[in-house]
Amino acid sequence: MEKIYYDVVIIGGGIAGLRAALEIAANCKSKVSIAVMSKYHPLRSHSVVAGGGISGALWVGDSPELHAWDTIKGGDFLCDQDAVEMFTQLAPKEIIKLEHWGVPWERNKDGTLQNAQRMGGHSFPRAVFVGDRTGHFIVQSLYERCLMYDNIEFLNDHFAMSIVVSGDKVNGLTALDIKRGIIVGIKVRAIVIATGGLGRIYRTTTNEDQNTGDGMVLAYKIGVPLKDMEFVQFHPTGLVPHGYLITEAARGEGGYLINAKGERFMKRYAPERQELAPRDIVSRSIMFEIMEGRGFETQDKLGYVLLDLRHLGEDVINERLSNVKETTMTLLDLDPAKDPIPVRPSEHYMMGGIHVDNHGRTCVKGLWAAGEVACVSIHGANRLGTNALTECVVYGMLVGRDVADYLEKDGQTSTSASTPASDTLKEDMDNNEDKILELLSRKDGESIYKIRRSLWAIMDEYVSVIRSREGLETALSKIKQLQERFTKAYLGDGNRYYNTSLINALELENMLILAELITISAINRNESRGAHYRADFPKRDDVNWLKHTLIFYSKEGPKLSYIPVRITRWHPTERKY
Amino acid sequence: MVKLRIFRFDPSKWSQYYMEYDIPIRENMTILDALLYIKEELDPSLTFRYACKAGLCGSCGIKVNGRETLACQTRIEWFGEGKVTLEPLSNYPIIRDLVVDHEELFKKHASVKPYIIRNEEGVDKEYLQTPNEREEFVQAATCINCGLCYSACPTVSIDRRFLGPHALAQAYRYIMDNRDSEPSARLTIVDTLHGVWRCHFIGSCSHVCPKGVDPALLIQRVKRFFILSERRLKRRRPAPLKS
Numbered sequence: 001m002e003k004i005y006y007d008v009v010i011i012g013g014g015i016a017g018l019r020a021a022l023e024i025a026a027n028c029k030s031k032v033s034i035a036v037m038s039k040y041h042p043l044r045s046h047s048v049v050a051g052g053g054i055s056g057a058l059w060v061g062d063s064p065e066l067h068a069w070d071t072i073k074g075g076d077f078l079c080d081q082d083a084v085e086m087f088t089q090l091a092p093k094e095i096i097k098l099e100h101w102g103v104p105w106e107r108n109k110d111g112t113l114q115n116a117q118r119m120g121g122h123s124f125p126r127a128v129f130v131g132d133r134t135g136h137f138i139v140q141s142l143y144e145r146c147l148m149y150d151n152i153e154f155l156n157d158h159f160a161m162s163i164v165v166s167g168d169k170v171n172g173l174t175a176l177d178i179k180r181g182i183i184v185g186i187k188v189r190a191i192v193i194a195t196g197g198l199g200r201i202y203r204t205t206t207n208e209d210q211n212t213g214d215g216m217v218l219a220y221k222i223g224v225p226l227k228d229m230e231f232v233q234f235h236p237t238g239l240v241p242h243g244y245l246i247t248e249a250a251r252g253e254g255g256y257l258i259n260a261k262g263e264r265f266m267k268r269y270a271p272e273r274q275e276l277a278p279r280d281i282v283s284r285s286i287m288f289e290i291m292e293g294r295g296f297e298t299q300d301k302l303g304y305v306l307l308d309l310r311h312l313g314e315d316v317i318n319e320r321l322s323n324v325k326e327t328t329m330t331l332l333d334l335d336p337a338k339d340p341i342p343v344r345p346s347e348h349y350m351m352g353g354i355h356v357d358n359h360g361r362t363c364v365k366g367l368w369a370a371g372e373v374a375c376v377s378i379h380g381a382n383r384l385g386t387n388a389l390t391e392c393v394v395y396g397m398l399v400g401r402d403v404a405d406y407l408e409k410d411g412q413t414s415t416s417a418s419t420p421a422s423d424t425l426k427e428d429m430d431n432n433e434d435k436i437l438e439l440l441s442r443k444d445g446e447s448i449y450k451i452r453r454s455l456w457a458i459m460d461e462y463v464s465v466i467r468s469r470e471g472l473e474t475a476l477s478k479i480k481q482l483q484e485r486f487t488k489a490y491l492g493d494g495n496r497y498y499n500t501s502l503i504n505a506l507e508l509e510n511m512l513i514l515a516e517l518i519t520i521s522a523i524n525r526n527e528s529r530g531a532h533y534r535a536d537f538p539k540r541d542d543v544n545w546l547k548h549t550l551i552f553y554s555k556e557g558p559k560l561s562y563i564p565v566r567i568t569r570w571h572p573t574e575r576k577y
Numbered sequence: 578m579v580k581l582r583i584f585r586f587d588p589s590k591w592s593q594y595y596m597e598y599d600i601p602i603r604e605n606m607t608i609l610d611a612l613l614y615i616k617e618e619l620d621p622s623l624t625f626r627y628a629c630k631a632g633l634c635g636s637c638g639i640k641v642n643g644r645e646t647l648a649c650q651t652r653i654e655w656f657g658e659g660k661v662t663l664e665p666l667s668n669y670p671i672i673r674d675l676v677v678d679h680e681e682l683f684k685k686h687a688s689v690k691p692y693i694i695r696n697e698e699g700v701d702k703e704y705l706q707t708p709n710e711r712e713e714f715v716q717a718a719t720c721i722n723c724g725l726c727y728s729a730c731p732t733v734s735i736d737r738r739f740l741g742p743h744a745l746a747q748a749y750r751y752i753m754d755n756r757d758s759e760p761s762a763r764l765t766i767v768d769t770l771h772g773v774w775r776c777h778f779i780g781s782c783s784h785v786c787p788k789g790v791d792p793a794l795l796i797q798r799v800k801r802f803f804i805l806s807e808r809r810l811k812r813r814r815p816a817p818l819k820s
Contacts, residue, residue, distance in 0.1 A: 040626065040628065040636060041636075041679070041683075043634070043635065043721075043722045044628045044629075044634040044635065044636045045634075046628070046629070048629065048633050048634050048721070049629050049631065049633050049634070093701060096701060096702065096703050099703045099704065100693065100695070100700070100703075100704065100756070101692070101693060102692060102693045102751075102754065102756070104711050104714070104715045104718050104754075106708075107706055107707060107708050107711055108708075109707065109708065110705070110707070111705030111706050111707045111710075111816075111819075112703065112705065112819055113703055133633070133719070136633060136719075136721065137718065140718070140722075141692075144691045144692045145692050145693075147687045147690075147691065147692060148692050179672055179678075208628040208629045208630070208634065209627065209628060209630065210628050242630070244630070244631050245631070323633070326632065327631055327632070330632065330650050330652075331605060331607075332605060333605075447617070447621070448621075449616070449617035449618075449621070491621060492620070492621030492622060493621050493622035493624075495587065495589055495622065495673070496589065497587075497588045497589055497672070497673050498588075498624055498672050498673040498676050499624070500616075500624050500625070500626075501616075501621045501622070
């Protein structure tokens with residue numbers, strides 16, 4: 001076990017985390033030490049998978065107000081409108097900043113940025129993009145920009161295990177150094193959580209296998225509430241059977257969704273926008289088609305519909321959707337220019353997350369959250385495509401600026417490198433060491449992978465696109481049984497060096513906590529709004545439910561409370577597309 | 578059924594050996610699917626890295642029958658009925674089993690200053706860059722940093738100080754980006770015995786690149802700057818701001 005010191009540690013090296021690191025480095029007059037911690041390496045973060053684009057009101061005819069309205073309507077009026085207004089105001093500047101930092105945006109002939117209508121729910125073509133690999137280029141440019149600063153360090157292969165609070169402030173964190181298999185304690189003055197989503201609690205997901213919601217649990221355990229956990233977004237077009245992302249840009253470029261009867265069925269559900277309606281509506285429509293017998297079925301009885309790109313022609317597919325082609329060719333031997341692609345909704349994004357204010361601050365001093373892991377809330381009950389990348393850069397920047405401000409004001413005196421670490425940090429290190437030793441020394445029991453598969457089956461069946469009280473209650477009792485089974489599970493690997501089974505076990509522990517929180521939040525919201533669709537309460541209920549769910553940790557189990565949605569200019573109306 | 582013969586290395590005992598596993602094949606099964614099958618059903622102690630499973634994150638690079646490849650982009654049926662051998666990438670220290678340490682790769686990458694250098698802070702308009710100017714470097718920018726090229730490079734294996742195909746291709750990417758104002762700063766870094774001149778143009782880096790980047794060609798193009806057009810590059814005026 002060993003101890004180190006940084007002024008600030010950013011947990012998570014995706015777009016939000018890297019953007020925050022850059023902003024802190026650029027804004028602190030005194031030279032602070034910054035560490036970006038990741039489970040593997042920032043260039044492997046889930047942000048690289050993001051396909052379609054990033055949105056901001058950069059063009060004549062568009063405005064931050066219009067972008068805000070689209071976002072609020074898309075979010076089924078659960079967005080905090082003051083936050084959305086600030087967010088859309090800041091978006092264009094951030095996109096320009098990315099341009100200056102090297103992102104090779106697609107260009108018009110005159111050299112200016114090119115825009116496109118790429119994602120559903122936007123009423124203006126405001127997506128800026130690089131083919132269908134936008135996320136990759138942003139992560140790359142931000143990571144490389146970080147290399148300019150000698151006070152940004154990367155703690156790769158580290159798994160954060162706990163955050164240490166002393167008094168009312170964060171004081172440190174503990175992590176598992178995966179390579180060496182030892183617990184490290186890090187004394188800090190500030191922490192930013194930017195670990196992204198939790199897609200891996202579902203079997204069918206577009207997320208990387210690393211997305212297990214670890215950051216949410218870190219905050220939850222020290223008393224920070226999680227907000228709106230019932231709102232889990234399903235991307236309409238996950239590749240069947242894997243669930244891999246077929247980017248929404250495929251529909252943005254003009255792709256059709258077709259059922260088994262050969263109909264473009266979206267005209268029934270969203271006559272005007274059809275395939276370009278927001279994701280919650282398209283996902284639900286696909287599920288209805290499948291449930292009513294108008295879908296296709298795989299050998300394993302998995303229902304699906306088809307995404308038809310053939311009419312776009314080979315050139316558009318090769319230039320704009322090269323990654324879609326690469327994925328379908330490698331995985332299914334299927335050429336989208338010749339054959340339609342089998343798709344079904346796949347878990348994609350978590351609207352809920354760590355409860356933060358408009359600057360990404362949590363209720364604990366010195367602790368911030370940014371990106372998908374946080375819930376501001378700017379996405380409300382359903383996020384629009386391209387708003388996630390914007391969120392990551394805007395909130396990475398805002399949080400970074402706030403952290404820099406805090407570090408300057410806080411001064412070096414209270415907790416500098418020379419003062420001893422708090423007793424709690426040592427205690428946490430000991431506890432985590434014991435926990436790991438105990439996990440590694442187990443000699444037999446059920447495989448953690450079997451438990452994980454059971455969790456996937458439960459979440460996919462009961463806590464998915466279409467929900468009901470009965471199903472959710474079944475899910476909750478089954479999840480509790482899994483938590484019990486987990487306490488006796490067996491890793492099958494007692495080695496301390498680079499033990500991925502150990503990491504998978506720690507992740508599974510977090511996933512089981514989050515599955516429970518999502519299910520409890522969903523059981524208690526008796527309405528349908530955005531991505532949360534309850535078959536037993538199919539209507540939105542603004543009288544009783546225009547409010548955010550908060551879920552708190554307590555020794556007796558999770559506790560719920562509700563806070564109002566902040567409405568400024570736009571009053572809830574019926575959503576029509 | 579396919580038999581996978583997998584290299585194992587246990588750092589706690591400093592022992593290395595091969596282990597064989599029988600894999601029942603499913604339709605469209607990738608090498609990564611097979612590794613996950615072993616981990617979940619047969620032997621949880623088998624250690625490998627992966628993340629996105631879609632050829633985008635670059636973490637699952639290994640050698641399959643001696644050739645560098647991304648496990649998630651390689652189908653097991655391509656190898657027929659016989660035995661398939663999986664080994665960790667070459668030219669990197671092995672951490673455990675199929676997991677290697679990429680630290681040196683990223684250090685060399687950082688050493689070529691892979692970022693836009695330009696002294697205009699706080700401007701709020703985009704730089705103008707035509708599609709043709711963008712085309713000059715965008716291929717190199719699609720690199721996913723998987724490091725397969727570095728493993729395949731025979732020069733790296735005999736000269737550990739050689740910057741390697743990955744770093745040199747990224748140097749080219751920023752040299753050619755017309756938003757950058759200091760291409761010559763980077764040229765100085767690669768104009769060394771262990772820089773571009775060390776490349777023997779064997780081309781195995783380009784051969785294994787899963788994204789079609791062609792580092793071998795890009796390195797030759799950097800060499801050409803010194804011979805033909807360094808002066809022209811030095812005179813280059815960086816991209817103007819949109820008015």
